[in-house]
Amino acid sequence: MKNPAAPASFPSPPHAPSLYPELDATALTAFATALESGDLSALPPARAAEVQALRAVAVFSRGEVTGACGDLLDAALWRHTGPRPRAAVVMPSPWTGLGWTAYAVQATAFAARGYDVLAYTARGFGRSDGQADFAGPLDVADGRRALDHLLERAAGPVTGIGFLGVSYGAGIGLLTAAHDPRVDAVAALSTWGDLGAVLHENSTRRTAAVHALLRAAERARLSPETERALEDVLAGRDAGGARLWAQRRSPFGHVKEFNRRRLPVLFSHAWHETLFPANQTLRLFDELTGPKRLDLSVGDHVGPESAGLLGLPSTVWTDAHRWFDHHLRDAANGVDGEARVLSEVMWTRALEPADGLPAPGTEVRRLYLTGRGELAGEPEHGWTAGLLCGVDTPVTAADAVVRSGYAEMAGRPKSYPAGEVDAAAASSVTAAWTGPAAEATLRVRGIPRLRVTYRAANSGSTFVAYLLDLAPDGSSRLICHAPFSDLHSPPDSLVSADIDLQATAYDVPRGHRLLLVATARDPFYGDANLPRATLAFTSPEPTPSYVEVPVG
CATH class of the missing domain: 2.60.120.260 (Galactose-binding domain-like)
Incomplete structure (x- = not known):
């Protein structure tokens, strides 16, 4: 990968209020640093073993992807050598200055399983150039450029391509997949399906969610269009303009394309989600006719995924790995025969499989x-x-x-x-x-x-x-x-x-x-x-x- 012009360093833990409060930015940064340097002294034994195992089978490098308009996006690449055919995963970052580093542990886990992986920081955040466009056309173009970047550096044939993201990165992944037929499967964790319903639910302004998005982006560079749309929601003005802005950024508007290609999509969501309420994502899930799965868990935004981002056991991340293993590598792991919906019940925490929500017979x-x-x-x-x-x-x-x-x-x-x-x-x-x-x-x-x-x-x-x-x-x-x-x-x-x-x-x-x-x-x-x-x-x-x- 191209070396960045700035001195090689990882993003400092963000000081702005985070949408992902359980993420340990210091631990993730230390993990990413060890991937690059090979120095394991700052890691606990389990994480050190993961870095050591990865470095034995693949090459890690960080640098930049040239995105839309020539903007440079901070990125990291996990690449295997040799001509063997491999599947590949692209991971756009969440809505955080931590950028791609949020995926350091999980990207390493995918690479250790044989995938080539590219994780990048969305425009306007962290060390990436440009302005955050809230999954607008420039973000979609960035996703396609990131995929080009990965394919150009693969040592052998790429047999399947997946986009995986958490929160903001999941929205970018879905919209990129809608525009790029090279994408074979998606894992969209804690995402939105209809951004308009995120901003206005039953004609009611969801002001606390918008405030949270703006606070979490205090150190980011928002595009004027994005900043204006969010501030219009807070001020109660130009609801029609905000709806049009949101419509262009809603995966729900691309259902026909997803269904034409029968694109396999895995979703995860929390029942009491305060940022992206569940019904608007369920609406997208219900409309899809290709292979699909939905994990619904106790908690709020990215809570069910946070443990896995830190390398701890996680049902959601286990399912994401199995989803890509089956749909990108043809693994006969039974995913295609399982129930489409897995619900964690409040408050027994029992996992309840069903083919829909509500389940047949309700x-x-x-x-x-x-x-x-x-x-x-x-x-x-x-x-x-x-x-x-x-x-x-x-x-x-x-x-x-x-x-x-x-x-x-x-x-x-x-x-x-x-x-x-x-x-x-x-x-x-x-x-x-x-x-x-x-x-x-x-x-x-x-x-x-x-x-x-x-x-x-x-x-x-x-x-x-x-x-x-x-x-x-x-x-x-x-x-x-x-x-x-x-x-x-x-x-x-x-x-x-x-x-x-x-x-x-x-x-x-x-x-x-x-x-x-x-x-x-x-x-x-x-x-x-x-x-x-x-x-x-x-x-x-x-x-x-x-x-x-x-x-x-």
Whole structure:
């Protein structure tokens, strides 16, 4: 590879808030340094053995890839010598100044299995030139140039090509594969399918996610178009422009190309993902007709993948290796005969295989909202439940973007203390409806759906719906949620909301109850309500209000 003009050094651990807080930047940098120098003294024994084994079978070098517009991209190459045919993997970096170094351990693992690997830092981040374009045309061109770079340096024939990425790198990988027929398989971990739904969910601005993206890119160089689109979401302006910008960067827009080529795609995602909510990726997964697999895990953005990035055991990374072994090297490892969806159930952590989500045989249980604050089997009309706007509530989507998921992975999901929800409902800060006690474990599997009618005094309105597991002691835990906004109805209108809550695999224990809560304010979202306005929920006879829960 071409030697960089700057002195050879690896990126310093980034100081900006990270979307990947569990990644040990110092350890990954030390690993990458050892790959280049051969000095193993700074590594623990397991990592030292991996470096030593890699250096015995392949050559590691770092340098630059010439990307679009002549911009130089910081990169590293794991290359085998000799004329033997090999498969190859390209790995675009996540949304971090750590760049390709985030993949140092996993790229080495692929190379040790016989792959040639190129990992590179996306434009605008770390030591790479250019401006971050959020998987725009320049990023796609960079991905194709990176593949050219790898193929030009392969010592023998390349028999199969895979793109693998985490988060931002996964989005770039999918979009590159859509534009480059040379790509034979993709592993897209914690990615997006529809970027528009990441920015606006049910017409509601996902402001906390956008703030997190901008904070994590404080030391990056964003393109003016990217910066403007993200800031427009925060300011609540030019929603049409933001949607068009996002559409051009959405793998969902390329479903026909993926299906024409029957491109094998492996996805992984977290149930309580706060950055890229799961439903928009599930929508892409459902539309694909080629070989596909989806691993769904407890946690939040990149939480399930972080352990593997550091070299620790990981179901997701094991599946990624097996996926490429089968689709790029024709390994008869059984991947093609396995269930398409593997769900980690909250909170037993059991791994549950199925051919879809929801699994075949799942029934939908409809529970009607009543004026008595109950979820009942029969509709009730003529009631009103007021909801006060502009007031903080005890129920929120999570305590923090990304980080809340690590507590869940450690077995400490957020619990809403007994009495807080009741007190908030009594003062109209929340509206709440409680179902009957479960006679046996209630296996919620799939996407709960809510239909509700409310009257809004003003022309703009927002509410957030949460489905909770209410324990006998009065405490509750989040199963799933979703926001909804109406931006166009005239004042004092009846608004009908039909929304999908985020997908879930949740076991409600015997004796626990389903609890549906609505709030008009959540710090994760930009709301359209006026302060101290009121939303009045009701249930008209022609269109009763209800929640549908898929039960396995």
